[in-house]
Amino acid sequence: MRTTIYIASIILLLISCNSERQSIDSFYNFDYDYELRSYYSDDLDNHKSAQFFKDGKLIKRTAREGGCEVFLYYSTGRIKESTWGRNCEYGRRTIFMYDSLNNHIGNYSTMDSIVNLDTVKFEQILFYNSDRRLIKERTDKRKDMQGVEFEIWKFYTYVDGLIQSETILRNIDTLWIGKYSYNSNNELVKIHRTRADLYETELFKYNESGLLIEKEIISTENPVMPETSFSAGNNKRTYKYDSNGILTEEAVLNHEGKVQIKTIYKKIEKTTP
Secondary structure, three states, X not given: OHHHHHHHHHHHHHHHHHHHXXXXXXXXOOXXXXXXXXXXXXXXXXXXXXXXXXXXXXXXXXXXXXXXXXXXEOOOOOEXXXXXXXXXXXXXXXXXXXXXXXXXXXXEEEOOOOOOOOOOOOOOOEEEOOOOOEEEEEEEEEEOOOOOEEEEEEEXXXXXXXXXXXXXXXXXXXXXXXXXXXXXXXXXXXEEEEEOOEEEEEEEEEOOOOOEEEEEEEEOOOOOOOOOOOEOOEEEEEEEXXXXXXXXXXXXXXXXXXXXXXXXXXXXXXXXX
């Protein structure tokens, strides 16, 4: 009797393992070049999320706790739409809308599988000048704690093709006036924003390949107090890459330079059976 139960248990275990293996194989049964997994630095055995790339473009990303987002592109390389859901088969579609000059001007969200893009109604939230440079965009629209709806708009001016100034409005009220600065490679190195006697400064550093290696924000709008352990307006992020420019590490440091979160990235090439 015990032998029979033991054999049955072994059979059930084998069936379970085989089913799990088939499920994993099914999940990876799509066309991609490599997977980029992210891990918390103190848990390198269980990845927290994964991104999948094809021809240099992000085509899918998943999270360990659930959720999957899939990206589709036109043959020209422009993003066509993304779909987010509990699995990678169905979900809410975000369709990217373009004008006649192929400028991205807004998005249309739907659960429908078939959509006539010529008749859908959507809000234009990005506007361009005659040189096809972005001059105005809505970055937020929601209600405050009192239930009053507001919108955040950004306006940009250019000199020699580079953003020189930025004005941020909340409805009609000015939140920030910003000035952009660049290095000799035309890489953005500083955005300095002011409002009355307050300021917010973002600083950027790059490696010799032009990849961002450090981003820091310093702000008097969110002053650091003795009891502050982390300030959203006063912190730094650092980035490391491999020899091919693939991200390998991201660290978030507080205003004292102490690491708060470190994320490790591992590139996994797709294997063919």
